[in-house]
Amino acid sequence: MTPDTDFSSDERSRTDPDLDAPWTYATTAARRLSLPDEIEQRLLHPHHRQRITVQFERDDGTLGVCDGYRVRHDRARGPFVGPHRYTSELRGDDCAGLAAATTVSAALAGVPFGGAAGGVAVDPATLSRDERVRLTRAYAARVTGVGPDSDVFVPNVGTDERTMARFADAVADRVDGPHNATVAGKPPAIGGFREISRASGQSVARVTRDVLETDHDRPLSDATIAVYGTGPLGATAARLLEFRGGTVVAMCSDRAGLTAPDNETGLDTDLAPSYLQRPGTLAEYDDGTMTGTQNVLERDVDVLVLAEPATAVTAENTDAIHADLVVEGATGSVTPGGQRALEDRDIAVVPDVLATAGTMIAAHLEWVESVGRDRSSEARVTNEFDYALADAVDDVRERRERCDLSWREAAYSVGVSRVAAAHEVVR
Structure with a gap:
């Protein structure tokens, strides 16, 4: 858990995204909601952190070595889901912040997921196509706990639908259920939705x-x-x-x-x-x-x-x-x-x-089809996406107006309260 942030100043020299910020907002929301201490502590600490060494062969035959991460924040509402990114400055704490934000976003979207995030600390611009393939497969071979009912990966900074396809293929022999359901944002050729990349x-x-x-x-x-x-x-x-x-x-x-x-x-x-x-x-x-x-x-x-x-x-x-x-x-x-x-x-x-709550909505629609629970036309996907996103905005707007909060305060209040409610029913 990150301590409360001093709202009066920031480090101007920082250019990497401030991925500690979600902890500040979640802490504030939990205290505003007066949650029981047991539930507050569950919300303010990731469920699981994983750091791995990713070794892959470069085109010149040398060995590339990078740090890889996957942080799972909360699973009270359902399987973990969240971004997988390739960026040179990635850290474990960054993934924890992203995972916390994803938990809140999934709750706002009204989908039965908890938040996760991870990736590899590497600049994708320095990799050839073949090196990217080997890196992705090397990461997939080391990361644990993935699967359609445990942790679903979504493309993010530095990754794309092909990354998702390669990852799903690499874990096919060791996951229960349809291996393509371990990722969302995959190519339409293997069951992805045409518009999910956008x-x-x-x-x-x-x-x-x-x-x-x-x-x-x-x-x-x-x-x-x-x-x-x-x-x-x-x-x-x-x-x-x-x-x-x-x-x-x-x-x-x-x-x-x-x-x-x-x-x-x-x-x-x-x-x-x-x-x-x-x-x-x-x-x-x-x-x-x-x-x-x-x-x-x-x-x-x-x-x-x-x-x-x-x-x-x-x-x-x-x-x-x-x-x-x-x-x-x-x-x-x-x-x-x-x-x-x-x-x-x-x-x-x-x-x-x-x-960006629509990302979670789209990921859930694709996941539902990938696990074989439903089949959706593109028109139906578009309609469900639009309605669910409109509902999310309306819910935050209502909390904002009723409680005289900012958009961010209201969003975290709604999201955290929904996750807390899920914890409450299983206490």
Whole structure:
């Protein structure tokens, strides 16, 4: 358990996402709800931590050695499920924070899962295709406790549907039940849903529109949007927000940004992400101006979507934020100090556990089909996704208004109370 965070300051030098933050929010929610000490302690400590050494052969014949992790937070509501990521700075404590956030997000989504998270401390950009395959299989051979009714993996930073397919294949001989149900977000060719790879971006776009139009009385068609991050989540959210009428006036990758002139219609969200992923080509982009990433963060807009897995907003830089609504699409992109400072300026923050709750909904829909319990058409999947996500937002909105809480406080209050209720019935 991480001790209470000082809301007055943050370390400005930190660029990795603040993945300790979920513990702060969970602690605050547990104390606000006056939970019994036994249940509070279960919620504030991971159920299981695993750290493994991952050895794999590199293309030149040498041995690559990386640290691998899997942290399972809580299983009161059902099997563990959660992100699997490849990133060079990954730590065990990071996975614990992600797992706690996933527990809350799954509870908000109303799906019978508990949270988990893990991955390998490696920069995927340094790996060839064959090295990625060998790394994934090496990790799968060492990690324990996986299975369709125990722990289900979901792609995240640095991993994709092929990673999930390789992982499922690697554990096929040692899991009970359908091995493809050990992962969600796999390719359609082996039972995955076609749209699940975009579920996080779809979730962020839908939640943004709902909150903007219902709580800020601003039609999306009249809104300007800045998207900080152009990975799959940011690119998908930007395209969908533009498709539904919003105007995306600024976007950035982790290396460069693009802004549209004030008198223009906005950036082309189909083209801008690909240019931003290759900064050397930005001079060829005619419909925007190349700028720094900080300029995108500070753009005067109606909505700022944080989609980069890095700390973006701290207590020290909130004065430069000019958005009316901040949507946290990446866990840890707003620090607790940044959260408090934004609230002091009456800037609403939709937290990651709500903004990306659609990921848990999509994972559950795929899991149900993979274990053979149901068959769903794409239309049915889309409808169930939309209804479940709308319910999640409505539940948090109701708690927020009834108890006079912020979006984050309300989200954690709803999520933690549901997990606590599950613990209560089995005490």
